[in-house]
Amino acid sequence: MQDPMIELAGISRVFGDRAVVSDVNLRVEAGAVLTVVGTSGSGKTTLLRMINRLVEPSAGTARIAGRDIRAVAPHVLRRGIGYAIQGHGLFPHRTVAENIAVVPRLLGWDRRRIDARVDALLGLFNLDPAAYRDRLPAALSGGEQQRIGVARALAAEPPILLMDEPFGALDPIIRRQAQADLRAIQRRTGTTIVLVTHDMDEALRLGDRIAVMDRGRLVQEADPAALIAAPATPFVGALLGGGDRAFQLMALRVVDDLVEAGPAPGAPIPAGTSVRAALAESLWSQRPALPVSRDGVLLGRVTRAALEAQGARP
Amino acid sequence: MSRTGLLAKGALLALLGAFLLAPQRFAGLLRPFAPGDTAPIYTQTPLLTLTVNHLLLVAVATLAASVLAIGFAVAATRPAGRDVLPFARALANLGQTFPPVAVLALAVPVFGFGPLPTLVALVLYGLLPIFETTLTGLEGLDPALMEAARGMGLTDRQRLVQVELPLALPMILAGIRLSAVIGLATATIGSTVAASTLGEVIISGLLTGNTAYVLQGGLVVSALAILIDAAFHILEQGAAQRTGLRS
Numbered sequence: 001m002q003d004p005m006i007e008l009a010g011i012s013r014v015f016g017d018r019a020v021v022s023d024v025n026l027r028v029e030a031g032a033v034l035t036v037v038g039t040s041g042s043g044k045t046t047l048l049r050m051i052n053r054l055v056e057p058s059a060g061t062a063r064i065a066g067r068d069i070r071a072v073a074p075h076v077l078r079r080g081i082g083y084a085i086q087g088h089g090l091f092p093h094r095t096v097a098e099n100i101a102v103v104p105r106l107l108g109w110d111r112r113r114i115d116a117r118v119d120a121l122l123g124l125f126n127l128d129p130a131a132y133r134d135r136l137p138a139a140l141s142g143g144e145q146q147r148i149g150v151a152r153a154l155a156a157e158p159p160i161l162l163m164d165e166p167f168g169a170l171d172p173i174i175r176r177q178a179q180a181d182l183r184a185i186q187r188r189t190g191t192t193i194v195l196v197t198h199d200m201d202e203a204l205r206l207g208d209r210i211a212v213m214d215r216g217r218l219v220q221e222a223d224p225a226a227l228i229a230a231p232a233t234p235f236v237g238a239l240l241g242g243g244d245r246a247f248q249l250m251a252l253r254v255v256d257d258l259v260e261a262g263p264a265p266g267a268p269i270p271a272g273t274s275v276r277a278a279l280a281e282s283l284w285s286q287r288p289a290l291p292v293s294r295d296g297v298l299l300g301r302v303t304r305a306a307l308e309a310q311g312a313r314p
Numbered sequence: 315m316s317r318t319g320l321l322a323k324g325a326l327l328a329l330l331g332a333f334l335l336a337p338q339r340f341a342g343l344l345r346p347f348a349p350g351d352t353a354p355i356y357t358q359t360p361l362l363t364l365t366v367n368h369l370l371l372v373a374v375a376t377l378a379a380s381v382l383a384i385g386f387a388v389a390a391t392r393p394a395g396r397d398v399l400p401f402a403r404a405l406a407n408l409g410q411t412f413p414p415v416a417v418l419a420l421a422v423p424v425f426g427f428g429p430l431p432t433l434v435a436l437v438l439y440g441l442l443p444i445f446e447t448t449l450t451g452l453e454g455l456d457p458a459l460m461e462a463a464r465g466m467g468l469t470d471r472q473r474l475v476q477v478e479l480p481l482a483l484p485m486i487l488a489g490i491r492l493s494a495v496i497g498l499a500t501a502t503i504g505s506t507v508a509a510s511t512l513g514e515v516i517i518s519g520l521l522t523g524n525t526a527y528v529l530q531g532g533l534v535v536s537a538l539a540i541l542i543d544a545a546f547h548i549l550e551q552g553a554a555q556r557t558g559l560r561s
Contacts, residue, residue, distance in 0.1 A: 052465060054461070054464060054465055075467045075468065075469045076467065077467075078464070078465055078466060078467035079466070079467035080467075083462070083465035083466060085458060085461060085462055085465070086458070087458050088462075089456075089458045089459050089461060089462025089463075089465075090459075090462075091459065091463075091477060092459075092481070092557055093480050093481055093556055093557045102466055102468075103466050103467060106466070106467055106468065106472070152466075153466075162465075
């Protein structure tokens with residue numbers, strides 16, 4: 001069997017006499033997104049920081065692609081791992097291009113390769129290279145700063161990206177967009193991501209797998225649907241928000257598999273719409289069935305009954 | 315600095331240059347302050363020579379104080395250097411509170427007469443402002459920024475040189491400015507132990523009751539102080555803009 005990209009084995013961290021992380025075992029497969037969710041003080045950030053040795057574990061082993069991370073010097077290890085934090089941490093005295101180029105420069109890339117990479121990344125994040133390259137971070141909006149922060153973390157094409165509340169400082173609308181952009185970019189690059197958040201909705205939206213931390217312990221690790229269906233502890237249930245489970249489940253699923261032949265009135269919804277959004281549209285427009293189309297081609301219809309069934313306990 | 319401020323400083327610089335190059339032309343202005351028939355302009359040593367020596371002494375002292383104080387402040391802000399902090403702070407404080415005249419008196423038996431005791435006094439006296447502002451500059455950096463720098467794989471040295479010092483530079487320059495301006499005034503006492511400074515003119519004026527000497531020595535020193543202060547302000551503004559924190 002192939003080694004997982006990241007493997008934490010019995011990892012613990014004690015500060016003074018307080019166990020911040022206790023005996024956590026976790027595997028993250030290559031190309032997967034793991035979101036680590038918990039309240040503040042749950043040890044989730046410390047867990048993340050042990051992967052790039054910003055914090056040294058008190059016990060246990062962390063491996064990347066099968067190799068013990070203690071085998072390389074911390075600063076060398078970190079250059080191979082992207083790292084993005086809340087409030088972006090951009091260098092205020094460096095331009096956008098210089099900020100993105102930090103790790104490639106440390107790795108000794110030649111100038112032309114760095115310039116090409118900077119422009120490619122700015123393009124990837126929908127920022128015009130000519131307009132943004134030479135700006136200082138202070139001249140950017142919060143959302144732009146955050147995008148540059150993630151672009152910088154991805155600059156040296158690291159196989160792994162660690163993110164600590166990367167969208168925490170953004171307003172809800174920009175935050176949604178940033179999450180969608182991250183997913184799209186991750187699908188393209190295949191980067192393995194570990195993302196720490198206190199927001200369960202964000203964890204459900206972004207994670208292929210979700211790890212829930214509570215007072216230093218890993219209490220559950222599951223895919224989003226399994227987590228919603230069967231929270232392992234009352235704490236996980238509380239994080240999920242209790243009453244909305246049916247809607248959380250619907251938000252994870254898309255209408256594509258529910259399409260059946262038959263007529264339906266009104267404007268079609270596009271394939272790929274979430275069950276939750278489709279149900280909302282059905283209720284709002286008082287249509288018991290909605291037409292579904294892909295790229296303007298009508299696929300069929302989806303009925304409200306079929307949508308509602310998706311909210312049932314699995 | 316405002317446009318008028320800049321113009322005023324330019325005019326002051328021109329006036330100072332004119333006086334130092336041809337002091338006799340200003341003899342008429344100082345005449346009323348010289349008693350009897352005594353010369354209104356000090357001629358024992360050319361004023362230009364004294365000014366250059368004075369500036370050199372202060373420049374060397376400020377440079378040495380900067381190297382020491384920045385070194386202490388950097389050491390004190392490293393994780394391994396926490397123990398240095400109380401010692402460095404005590405030394406800098408002592409240097410500032412110990413009167414320079416007393417330092418001169420203590421240094422002469424060791425170094426003899428000449429510029430060296432003055433240099434020691436100026437260096438000790440100049441440590442504190444640079445040390446304190448550098449410390450403030452380094453400790454005031456955004457922790458998230460340092461975290462990001464570490465997380466990206468910068469070594470301790472790279473972080474210091476590429477991130478910490480450039481961002482603390484405006485504060486460091488402010489400290490050096492204070493130190494240089496204080497040093498400029500303090501250096502005059504060096505002439506009591508035979509250092510060649512503008513103090514020579516002032517002391518000579520005091521000994522002979524020639525107010526004209528005291529005035530010209532004092533005015534040249536204060537003009538120099540104002541101009542150096544202005545020059546550092548311009549440097550600081552440039553550095554602050556480079557940090558991107560202020561525009």
